[in-house]
Amino acid sequence: MNCRDALELVHGYIDGELDLMKSLEIEQHIGGCASCKVQYDRMRELGSGIRAHAVYHASPPALRARVGAALPQEPGSAARYPAWGLGRMSAAFALAGLLGLAVGMALLHPGAEERIAREVVAGHVRSLMAGHLMDIASSDQHTVKPWIAGKLDFSPPVKDLAPQGYPLAGGRLDYLGERSAMALVYRRQGHVINLFVWPQADVADSGLRSDAHRGYNLVHFSRAGMLFWAVSDLNPDELKAFAALL
Amino acid sequence: MPHLDAAYNLARWLTRNEHDAQDVVQDAFLRAFRFFDGFRGSEGRAWLLTIVRHTCYSWLEKNRPAEVRAGFDEESAAADAAGFDPDMMAAEGGNPEAIALQNAHKRILNQAIALLPLGFREVLILRELEEMSYKEIARVVDVPVGTVMSRLARARQLLRQSAPLRAMGGFAVTEVKR
Numbered sequence: 001m002n003c004r005d006a007l008e009l010v011h012g013y014i015d016g017e018l019d020l021m022k023s024l025e026i027e028q029h030i031g032g033c034a035s036c037k038v039q040y041d042r043m044r045e046l047g048s049g050i051r052a053h054a055v056y057h058a059s060p061p062a063l064r065a066r067v068g069a070a071l072p073q074e075p076g077s078a079a080r081y082p083a084w085g086l087g088r089m090s091a092a093f094a095l096a097g098l099l100g101l102a103v104g105m106a107l108l109h110p111g112a113e114e115r116i117a118r119e120v121v122a123g124h125v126r127s128l129m130a131g132h133l134m135d136i137a138s139s140d141q142h143t144v145k146p147w148i149a150g151k152l153d154f155s156p157p158v159k160d161l162a163p164q165g166y167p168l169a170g171g172r173l174d175y176l177g178e179r180s181a182m183a184l185v186y187r188r189q190g191h192v193i194n195l196f197v198w199p200q201a202d203v204a205d206s207g208l209r210s211d212a213h214r215g216y217n218l219v220h221f222s223r224a225g226m227l228f229w230a231v232s233d234l235n236p237d238e239l240k241a242f243a244a245l246l
Numbered sequence: 247m248p249h250l251d252a253a254y255n256l257a258r259w260l261t262r263n264e265h266d267a268q269d270v271v272q273d274a275f276l277r278a279f280r281f282f283d284g285f286r287g288s289e290g291r292a293w294l295l296t297i298v299r300h301t302c303y304s305w306l307e308k309n310r311p312a313e314v315r316a317g318f319d320e321e322s323a324a325a326d327a328a329g330f331d332p333d334m335m336a337a338e339g340g341n342p343e344a345i346a347l348q349n350a351h352k353r354i355l356n357q358a359i360a361l362l363p364l365g366f367r368e369v370l371i372l373r374e375l376e377e378m379s380y381k382e383i384a385r386v387v388d389v390p391v392g393t394v395m396s397r398l399a400r401a402r403q404l405l406r407q408s409a410p411l412r413a414m415g416g417f418a419v420t421e422v423k424r
Contacts, residue, residue, distance in 0.1 A: 058254070059254035059255075
């Protein structure tokens with residue numbers, strides 16, 4: 001990362017808007033670059049100064065009444081219920097609030113698919129962070145496949161997709177959804193794709209489904225009693241094209 | 247009437263005037279009411295602020311088109327600084343905020359924000375005062391998320407370099423206790 005990029009990305013970092021990998025890159029850069037560190041400190045100082053001292057203009061009391069009076073009245077009800085329009089709007093806002101609550105609760109109890117998506121992304125990030133991307137580094141599917149066979153109770157298909165622009169880089173054992181899973185590592189230009197494969201009883205074959213979680217893109221499908229989840233920071237279209245080749 | 251404060255705060259910072267902000271908010275709520283179908287649950291604030299912002303721009307284009315044209319013009323904003331009423335931010339009548347604003351540092355900071363070009367000012371307000379995510383800001387301002395970050399970066403750089411803050415002798419705002 002160069003200083004020009006860092007000076008912009010540091011704002012996303014301060015605002016908590018960067019994904020894990022970008023945050024680590026920024027931390028590393030600031031750690032080694034004194035002038036960017038100074039900028040970072042100044043911008044943080046500025047941010048806390050603004051939040052402490054910039055005026056939040058609360059609406060004047062008269063405005064509420066004025067807006068309420070200006071909202072359209074239902075025909076015939078205006079005389080008897082002057083605040084009807086306002087009431088209707090409040091009711092709708094309240095309903096929307098309830099819907100928001102329902103959505104919030106759904107997030108607390110994620111469906112199975114979302115839970116898997118979370119674990120897959122966590123597995124992907126872990127593999128990049130811990131420097132444990134591969135147990136076996138090989139672009140040769142005939143090396144990777146026998147290696148797997150000795151470790152797992154199932155046999156995932158291993159394809160080298162180098163001709164299509166997605167070279168196989170290796171594989172490792174991982175643990176997902178409370179069972180062992182195979183992680184195949186592919187590369188696409190600078191990007192790493194983790195393809196997690198594990199068997200699942202009674203699963204019907206399905207087409208490609210796209211998803212995104214914490215800034216990572218996911219494509220998943222099931223085939224021959226196995227679940228396939230590809231995860232990467234690669235763009236959704238290329239990730240989908242990759243999954244379609246499997 | 248939820249989000250009325252958020253609506254007023256944004257309109258107040260974009261029009262930089264109490265009465266104009268009230269007109270804009272009233273107009274925005276009327277529009278919001280008319281297009282009620284567009285309202286979507288938990289994103290209600292972003293949806294309403296999109297309308298408020300749009301109403302502000304329409305109002306500014308009609309009444310102060312130069313400000314919209316200079317939306318990203320860093321030089322004309324700097325020139326504005328000379329003729330700007332330093333007491334503008336304190337012209338709030340007798341409310342408690344105005345009294346609190348007597349603090350010189352605070353007034354200078356608020357003035358410096360008010361002097362930012364419109365396009366930079368709006369992302370800063372949405373981020374720092376409304377505490378919106380980049381995604382929400384992107385929606386309100388109708389630009390990609392990456393643009394939100396680069397505008398915020400520029401807004402903060404401009405603020406740090408701004409004449410009022412520099413005249414104060416560097417950035418000493420955080421030395422003032424809350």
